[in-house]
Amino acid sequence: MSVTGVEGEERTDFSKEESRQIRQRSLKLLGSLLRPLRPHVVLAVIVIVFSTAFQVAGPALIAIGIDQGLPALMKQDWGPLGLVGGAYLVTGVLGAVLIAWYTVLSARISQAVLIDLRTRVFLQTQRLSLEFHESYTSGRIISRQTSDLDAIRELLDEGINGLIRGVLYMGFIGIALFTLDWTSGLVLVVALVPLFVLTRWFQTRSQRLFRESRVASAKLIVKFVETMTGIRAVKAFRVEKRNGKEFGDLTEDYRDVNARVIQLFGIFDPGLVLIGNVAVGVVLFVGGFRVIDGQMAIGVLLAALLYTRRFFDPMEEMAMFYNSYQSATAALEKISGVLEEKPSVPDPVKPVDLWEAQGTVRFQGVRFAYRSDREILPQFDLELPAGQTIALVGSTGAGKTTLAKLISRFYDPTDGAVTLDGVDLRDLHPKDLRRAIVMVTQEAYLFSGSVADNIAIGKPDASFDEIVAAAKAVGAHEFIDGLPNGYDTDVNKRGGRVSAGQRQLISFARAFLADPAVLILDEATSSLDIPSERLVQEALQTLLADRTAVIIAHRLSTVAIADRVLVMEYGRIVEDGTPDDLISGTGRFAQLHAAWRDSLV
Numbered sequence: 001m002s003v004t005g006v007e008g009e010e011r012t013d014f015s016k017e018e019s020r021q022i023r024q025r026s027l028k029l030l031g032s033l034l035r036p037l038r039p040h041v042v043l044a045v046i047v048i049v050f051s052t053a054f055q056v057a058g059p060a061l062i063a064i065g066i067d068q069g070l071p072a073l074m075k076q077d078w079g080p081l082g083l084v085g086g087a088y089l090v091t092g093v094l095g096a097v098l099i100a101w102y103t104v105l106s107a108r109i110s111q112a113v114l115i116d117l118r119t120r121v122f123l124q125t126q127r128l129s130l131e132f133h134e135s136y137t138s139g140r141i142i143s144r145q146t147s148d149l150d151a152i153r154e155l156l157d158e159g160i161n162g163l164i165r166g167v168l169y170m171g172f173i174g175i176a177l178f179t180l181d182w183t184s185g186l187v188l189v190v191a192l193v194p195l196f197v198l199t200r201w202f203q204t205r206s207q208r209l210f211r212e213s214r215v216a217s218a219k220l221i222v223k224f225v226e227t228m229t230g231i232r233a234v235k236a237f238r239v240e241k242r243n244g245k246e247f248g249d250l251t252e253d254y255r256d257v258n259a260r261v262i263q264l265f266g267i268f269d270p271g272l273v274l275i276g277n278v279a280v281g282v283v284l285f286v287g288g289f290r291v292i293d294g295q296m297a298i299g300v301l302l303a304a305l306l307y308t309r310r311f312f313d314p315m316e317e318m319a320m321f322y323n324s325y326q327s328a329t330a331a332l333e334k335i336s337g338v339l340e341e342k343p344s345v346p347d348p349v350k351p352v353d354l355w356e357a358q359g360t361v362r363f364q365g366v367r368f369a370y371r372s373d374r375e376i377l378p379q380f381d382l383e384l385p386a387g388q389t390i391a392l393v394g395s396t397g398a399g400k401t402t403l404a405k406l407i408s409r410f411y412d413p414t415d416g417a418v419t420l421d422g423v424d425l426r427d428l429h430p431k432d433l434r435r436a437i438v439m440v441t442q443e444a445y446l447f448s449g450s451v452a453d454n455i456a457i458g459k460p461d462a463s464f465d466e467i468v469a470a471a472k473a474v475g476a477h478e479f480i481d482g483l484p485n486g487y488d489t490d491v492n493k494r495g496g497r498v499s500a501g502q503r504q505l506i507s508f509a510r511a512f513l514a515d516p517a518v519l520i521l522d523e524a525t526s527s528l529d530i531p532s533e534r535l536v537q538e539a540l541q542t543l544l545a546d547r548t549a550v551i552i553a554h555r556l557s558t559v560a561i562a563d564r565v566l567v568m569e570y571g572r573i574v575e576d577g578t579p580d581d582l583i584s585g586t587g588r589f590a591q592l593h594a595a596w597r598d599s600l601v
């Protein structure tokens with residue numbers, strides 16, 4: 001079995017083979033991120049090796065200064081001490097300069113990796129088809145872009161740095177100590193035993209606790225995002241109190257787990273200090289005797305003490321590496337899953353151009369299912385001739401929006417083909433497809449920016465006059481003119497807030513400007529009041545005149561402007577005719593229409 005894309009994200013029961021696959025996928029991604037930076041990585045490693053060597057040289061120079069420089073000085077010979085002093089100064093300065101250089105280099109590497117990754121995730125999630133976004137919630141996408149990238153940043157900025165510097169530092173100190181005095185070196189080796197035990201203990205516990213902490217903080221974020229996204233429902237049903245209590249419980253869980261993390265550090269940190277102090281004490285004790293016996297020079301003892309003391313400094317950072325490594329690996333696994341996803345609606349390999357689409361849409365033996373277990377559209381054939389205005393009606397869940405999504409190629413049919421002017425939508429050049437077919441939904445989403453910017457999305461190179469003309473055509477000009485800054489009003493700023501109906505008018509103007517051959521309006525007039533709707537209906541008649549239009553509407557008033565009505569039930573077209581024919585008949589539409597007319601009285 002194999003795990004591809006995001007499907008393994010919610011699972012924890014991976015087989016060995018699956019875990020290996022996921023690990024390989026993450027490593028491949030990491031490799032592809034670091035490969036272009038190879039020269040920088042090599043340079044950074046060289047710089048940090050030299051910087052650490054210079055830093056570690058200090059105590060050895062002090063030993064030489066005391067044991068050889070001072071006796072010479074007593075004989076009025078300044079030379080050796082001057083030399084050692086000079087060397088100390090030079091290594092000190094070089095060590096500092098190189099560490100500064102390394103900090104810049106490593107920051108550049110981690111920034112480059114993060115920018116690359118951030119961009120890849122953004123472009124990929126934008127590229128993925130609607131199907132992916134309908135099942136992969138926006139909360140999860142946000143986590144990939146925020147907390148996961150943060151975990152990787154932490155590993156690159158702190159974790160790996162801490163590890164490399166720590167390993168080099170401890171390694172160089174070990175070499176220096178053994179070279180100067182192997183007896184003191186042995187003390188250090190013995191001290192490694194309790195150090196190893198303490199660190200292992202810390203790692204096992206902290207690993208579990210850090211995981212718990214991440215889960216607790218994720219739950220907090222999910223609760224917060226969910227509440228804020230559904231703030232209207234929260235207010236309407238007065239669930240603030242219950243939400244407050246649930247949030248309070250989650251906060252408490254988070255605090256508890258963090259308290260346990262702190263307790264762990266409360267043992268680990270003093271433990272490190274204790275081992276360090278005992279090691280220093282033993283080196284001093286053994287060394288003191290050997291100095292008295294004349295087996296060890298005093299300067300060497302001092303250097304041994306300094307080395308032993310410093311040896312333990314990077315321990316905490318190194319112990320933390322494992323945690324940052326763990327969370328970064330988890331993050332990398334999830335991100336690599338998203339990046340591995342393939343769009344379910346792929347771009348054609350050999351795209352067919354369609355410069356001037358006429359607008360004939362045909363369904364040929366189309367079947368469609370979102371999931372294999374439930375077919376939404378059983379096989380059907382349908383032709384929408386160019387220029388025809390079609391009203392699509394039917395009960396909730398009949399499959400109207402699904403049909404519209406197939407025309408817009410948000411999804412591909414499971415079987416059969418949808419064509420535009422005889423070209424299978426799967427072969428049509430994406431640019432031509434987007435130009436030829438536009439779908440306006442009830443949501444009428446507005447992006448940050450001015451009203452004019454939002455209308456211009458329909459035609460990015462439109463002139464201001466064209467934008468105004470489009471707004472006038474759909475009856476949006478009046479209200480836009482009345483906004484604080486007219487067409488320049490920022491729709492997301494206070495004062496620029498527009499109502500749901502006004503949003504729909506703006507998205508109408510956007511579609512009008514785009515001037516597609518096929519226009520689909522999915523419940524796009526549902527938020528308009530009756531006068532606005534009438535106004536729009538007048539505008540719609542001009543808007544729809546030269547193109548194929550599919551209007552999905554619950555309000556039957558919209559149907560009046562249609563040339564043809566399709567009634568859909570359970571994924572099938574059950575009635576097809578002119579509005580007049582259907583109204584005067586005895587079918588489903590006639591019933592619906594009679595009920596609607598009665599409701600108006």
Ligand SMILES: Nc1ncnc2c1ncn2[C@@H]1O[C@H](COP(=O)(O)OP(=O)(O)OP(=O)(O)O)[C@@H](O)[C@H]1O
Pocket residue numbers: 134370371376394395396397398399400401402403
């Ligand atoms: N993304 C999806 N994944 C799985 N099933 C879906 C998805 N979208 C819609 N469906 C199912 O497909 C069926 C048809 O839905 P569709 O939205 O096309 O109906 P509709 O006629 O437009 O309804 P409405 O008038 O309520 O908008 C419904 O049973 C719905 O549950």
